[in-house]
Amino acid sequence: MMESLVAFVGAAILIALVPGPSTVVIMRTSMVRGRRAGLAAVLGNEAGVLLWGLAAALGLSALLVASRIAYDGLRIAGAAVLVYFGVKALWQARRGAEAGAAVDAGGAGVEAAGGLGRSFRLGLVTNVANPKAGVFAVSFLPQFVPEGWSVPVVLVLFSVLWALIDLVWYTVVVWSVDAARRVFERPGVRRRLEQLSGVVLVGLGVRLAAESR
Numbered sequence: 001m002m003e004s005l006v007a008f009v010g011a012a013i014l015i016a017l018v019p020g021p022s023t024v025v026i027m028r029t030s031m032v033r034g035r036r037a038g039l040a041a042v043l044g045n046e047a048g049v050l051l052w053g054l055a056a057a058l059g060l061s062a063l064l065v066a067s068r069i070a071y072d073g074l075r076i077a078g079a080a081v082l083v084y085f086g087v088k089a090l091w092q093a094r095r096g097a098e099a100g101a102a103v104d105a106g107g108a109g110v111e112a113a114g115g116l117g118r119s120f121r122l123g124l125v126t127n128v129a130n131p132k133a134g135v136f137a138v139s140f141l142p143q144f145v146p147e148g149w150s151v152p153v154v155l156v157l158f159s160v161l162w163a164l165i166d167l168v169w170y171t172v173v174v175w176s177v178d179a180a181r182r183v184f185e186r187p188g189v190r191r192r193l194e195q196l197s198g199v200v201l202v203g204l205g206v207r208l209a210a211e212s213r
Helices: 002-017 021-033 035-058 062-066 068-095 115-128 131-144 151-179 187-210
Strands: none
Touching: 002 131, 002 151, 021 035, 021 068, 021 115, 021 151, 021 187, 035 115, 035 131, 035 151, 068 115, 068 187, 131 151
16 A cells, blocks of 8 residues: 555655646635635635545546547536636736726735636636546546555545645645745736736636547
């Protein structure tokens, strides 16, 4: 069991370091809305990781592998979500909007009522709407289950560990972005970063929509 655990932790760390849609969304949320909103988006993302892990344990993620219709349906929905987020970022960059975040005396983002909830849902939707996460869960997690152990139980435990590793990494990302917010809050810099994140999200959405299994 220990060998499988060490191998899984190493692989999970490497996977967490690879940037993807969640990374872009979390960084943008931290930049625009502040540290607390960024951490809320991280928690939403990890809730999505846990959901996919639970789905893998129950065998539901296997449907994405077996069913072309299920995979393509979620793929198109996920692409639409990413494109929507990207277009929204580009529109806000054009308007020079503050994305609903105020700045307190200490420089941290002050969320309006429900703002943290929106950030949480943003992270959750970004993760859940990505069919690759489901396919990855059903293909990645089982290979580390030791022989003789209960597969569903180990998959749930590994999913929790995976989410915790993700949580640590993205927390570092959020704090790093927050530390540089004085630079990001300059109108010109913020506008360029909004444009960049918008282009990246739209590109990821188009790529997801266009790719085949």
